[in-house]
């Protein structure tokens with residue numbers, strides 16, 4: 094039991110003092126510590142704002158309880174949002190993405206205690222104000238003071254010589270330095286504080302950012318219920334897209350290959366009747382039947398290709414898109430920056446998006462150039478098809494763009510069409526790509 098606890102403490106201590114490998118040279122340590130001091134100081138400024146806000150908030154609460162301060166609740170909560178917004182921007186610069194949680198149904202700041210109680214983001218903002226005004230201020234002051242103290246202590250022997258005897262102290266006023274030798278000890282403490290600052294400033298910054306990261310984003314529970322609602326909607330879109338796709342395949346088989354095969358059956362029947370009566374006529378009919386079968390085969394191949402293009406499997410996304418672009422009537426450049434292969438469903442969707450967009454470019458845009466750009470950044474595959482044509486694309490007047498939106502939604506992605514009259518037109522799609 095005791096062993097367990099000491100293991101845990103050791104792990105915590107190691108995590109605290111661990112320095113990433115690439116940061117071990119003195120220059121990068123110094124840069125990281127300076128950066129931490131800068132951002133820590135800015136946060137300390139916000140902490141002072143938060144600290145001054147607390148008595149005003151308490152006063153507003155008290156007056157609201159008495160009934161006279163109610164109109165002050167909304168402006169005060171708006172002020173809290175402004176301070177929280179500043180902290181969010183700081184956190185973004187530090188690499189933490191903390192989206193503002195003020196979305197419908199509760200987008201405006203609360204105006205009454207009831208609304209405040211019902212709004213988790215307001216309560217979390219207030220909790221952050223309290224924490225940042227104390228914890229954030231202490232850590233900010235510490236990270237700012239450490240380099241100042243270290244410079245003061247390192248240069249202490251010089252001050253000592255110049256200072257009057259009554260003010261000769263070292264170690265932050267804790268020990269009286271009666272002799273020069275003792276004063277020289279100040280140097281050592283300065284170096285020690287400097288070393289601590291070099292090693293720990295980024296960790297202190299990290300600790301200072303924690304309350305903001307944990308409290309200023311969306312409430313995980315609310316976020317989860319929004320996500321469930323979104324998933325339900327996209328699942329419905331996926332089922333819809335699936336049904337539309339089946340209908341399209343059924344239509345393609347029915348109107349294409351099936352019709353031709355019926356014609357072949359009729360032609361073969363006619364040929365059989367002619368075999369004995371007029372063999373040369375039968376031969377002519379069979380030739381027609383053969384051409385029709387070849388047509389049906391070509392159509393079947395096209396349908397199969399439209400289900401999951403084999404070219405994707407054979408040549409990968411880059412090859413498949415280059416093939417599409419080279420078939421396009423408008424000159425089209427292709428740039429694919431995808432380090433590894435994405436799931437088949439994602440690649441197929443990207444392929445269909447580009448196929449439909451390039452068909453539209455050729456059919457509607459009157460463009461002289463088009464470009465296709467596909468990039469994989471992190472876990473998001475971005476596809477952009479741009480043309481310099483006349484613009485004015487409108488998803489409501491056809492089924493192609495709406496089909497793109499449905500396919501993309503089914504994968505939890507987003508599709509945007511930007512096409513002002515006069516052009517240019519851009520179809521941009523972002524698809525989550527797993528890991």
Ligand SMILES: Nc1ncnc2c1ncn2[C@@H]1O[C@H](COP(=O)(O)OP(=O)(O)OP(=O)(O)O)[C@@H](O)[C@H]1O
Nearest residue numbers: 453454457458484485486487490491492493494518
């Ligand atoms: N690149 C483009 N440039 C200009 N207009 C476009 C472009 N793409 C689409 N449009 C316009 O937007 C409309 C909708 O396009 P959409 O692809 O949804 O339908 P469609 O191409 O007409 O029919 P289909 O259902 O066969 O795709 C088109 O009718 C066209 O007027």
Ligand SMILES: [Mg+2]
Nearest residue numbers: 453491493494
């Ligand atoms: Mg179209």
